[in-house]
Amino acid sequence: MPPASLQTRLLNWYRKNKRIFPWRDRADAYAVWVSEIMLQQTRTETVVPYFENWMRLFPSVAALARASEGEVLRAWEGLGYYSRARNLHKAAKIVLERCGGTLPEDATELIKLPGIGRYTAGAIASIAFGKDEPALDGNLKRVYARLFDLNEPVNTPGGERVLWDVARRNLPWGRAGDFNQALMDLGATICLPKKPRCSLCPVADLCAARRNGVETLRPVKKAGKPAPGFVHAAGVIVRRGRVLLAKRPLGGLLGGMWEFPNGRVEGDPAEELAKALWTGYGLKVRRRDAAGVVRHAYTHFTLTVHVFLCDLSVKPRSDHLKWVRWADLDVYPMGKADRMVARMAETMVVSLNAR
Numbered sequence: 001m002p003p004a005s006l007q008t009r010l011l012n013w014y015r016k017n018k019r020i021f022p023w024r025d026r027a028d029a030y031a032v033w034v035s036e037i038m039l040q041q042t043r044t045e046t047v048v049p050y051f052e053n054w055m056r057l058f059p060s061v062a063a064l065a066r067a068s069e070g071e072v073l074r075a076w077e078g079l080g081y082y083s084r085a086r087n088l089h090k091a092a093k094i095v096l097e098r099c100g101g102t103l104p105e106d107a108t109e110l111i112k113l114p115g116i117g118r119y120t121a122g123a124i125a126s127i128a129f130g131k132d133e134p135a136l137d138g139n140l141k142r143v144y145a146r147l148f149d150l151n152e153p154v155n156t157p158g159g160e161r162v163l164w165d166v167a168r169r170n171l172p173w174g175r176a177g178d179f180n181q182a183l184m185d186l187g188a189t190i191c192l193p194k195k196p197r198c199s200l201c202p203v204a205d206l207c208a209a210r211r212n213g214v215e216t217l218r219p220v221k222k223a224g225k226p227a228p229g230f231v232h233a234a235g236v237i238v239r240r241g242r243v244l245l246a247k248r249p250l251g252g253l254l255g256g257m258w259e260f261p262n263g264r265v266e267g268d269p270a271e272e273l274a275k276a277l278w279t280g281y282g283l284k285v286r287r288r289d290a291a292g293v294v295r296h297a298y299t300h301f302t303l304t305v306h307v308f309l310c311d312l313s314v315k316p317r318s319d320h321l322k323w324v325r326w327a328d329l330d331v332y333p334m335g336k337a338d339r340m341v342a343r344m345a346e347t348m349v350v351s352l353n354a355r
Contacts, residue, residue: 087115139187
């Protein structure tokens with residue numbers, strides 16, 4: 001495939017058909033950075049309102065760096081993968097302190113910042129600063145695997161090396177930003193995962209996988225292990241119009257966010273609730289009513305939470321526990337599962353009080 005032909009056709013197609021987003025075509029490297037972090041493992045239509053709200057709350061690197069972690073996590077709530085928000089916050093502080101609030105232009109410097117990997121560094125450097133850097137997200141991997149009929153699994157180190165080499169060799173120097181975005185848009189709108197719309201593709205006749213009749217078999221992926229499932233029991237402990245929340249440790253999943261005291265159980269959640277809350281939080285509780293069940297799928301596991309209203313036997317003493325008014329719950333950043341628990345429990349408490 002002549003690279004010049006591929007590049008010219010894609011750039012011409014992108015000029016006429018590019019998608020319109022609030023982070024595109026604006027001279028703001030910070031906006032590009034925020035959008036690229038938000039777009040990791042998240043659909044574009046989901047990101048748009050979060051991005052617009054984020055830019056209202058934190059319009060610059062300095063504004064983000066000076067915000068509290070709670071404010072940052074609350075603005076991110078619902079996007080998932082919360083380490084992205086914490087790393088963005090950490091990186092903003094570094095950029096403000098070391099670079100005066102100006103994001104580095106080179107990919108080699110960008111990749112040193114928390115939360116910025118090889119793909120994100122290439123995307124920011126090419127789109128925001130016009131650097132000749134390749135990018136390689138899920139869409140681009142799929143497009144390249146089909147265009148060049150690559151049979152190496154794309155989710156292996158060997159497959160990654162092949163793809164990065166292909167991406168760099170086919171980069172149009174001086175137009176890398178537009179070319180990377182053209183490939184992103186092609187993968188999102190035409191070169192779809194299951195049913196590629198080859199009849200609409202501007203480079204269909206250059207596609208080796210289509211020519212060989214294997215476009216639906218590319219990209220090749222190494223099979224992963226099935227996600228395990230875990231069961232938790234959670235206690236909604238209410239006293240004088242307030243509910244008890246626990247703050248998660250800063251490291252690990254949902255670090256720094258708030259949750260209802262809970263613990264993993266192996267047997268009957270109702271019977272094991274008291275033990276789980278004593279072991280995890282030092283809380284002595286008496287179970288009252290069952291509020292319901294919440295289910296949520298994370299990337300690597302699924303979670304089923306059995307929720308119970310509880311009475312507290314001993315007043316808790318811990319910096320990680322806090323009594324919160326129902327009206328203030330929205331101020332405390334939570335993961336999706338705990339936010340569902342909050343809505344469920346609040347409805348039940350209101351119903352019980354109305355009796």
